[in-house]
Amino acid sequence: MNPTVELNLALILFLPWFSILAVLFWLYPRQPRTPVRRAFDGISLVLATLLSGWGMHWGFLHADPHAGAIWKQVLATSVAYGLFLMAMLAAIALRVWWLSRPAR
Template sequence: MAWLSLVLFLPWFVLLGTLFWLFPRQPRGASRRLFDGVALALAFALSILAMLWGHHIGVVQSDAGPIWRQVLAVLYAYGAFLAVMVAAILLRGPALARRSTKAASKPAAGSP
């Protein structure tokens, strides 16, 4: 039953991931696609790990009711997904700007 939270939140994760992938629209180079793909894969993987961890914590606590297993799984999964997405948004601009300035400063082939 731990996977129920992932099934329920998967459409929301897809929506947030799509918005992350599409905006801002420019610049869209290979490095941007690679960065975004790695960030989304990492967010999804950490979300699954956090979901399993949250469900396990709900199982271990004997005084919690059965619904708290799912609640903790959802909270942990959503928190992990959002944490990675926020970190990726904050790092994407400076990382890609640094790469584009390096590429712009390289001399073109055949120029003096």
């Protein structure tokens, strides 16, 4: 397998699922849709993707080589998915808190 594809396989395979989660995060709740909210959502998605990519590379490079070749992909996928979800849940919690504050 091409080394670049092997290193990024977890992200390639999870890209459709990450895209679905990203679109749902972007669309809901529908209001208020201010420029600040769009910027927050965009930054949150970029950070979640970057964190996931970093975790994927870390998992791939730090997997036990004696456990078998597939273990690198399993660990990379697990770490990438966990970090993406963690970042998105933190962004959702922050956005809910931010939107529930009384207007000033």
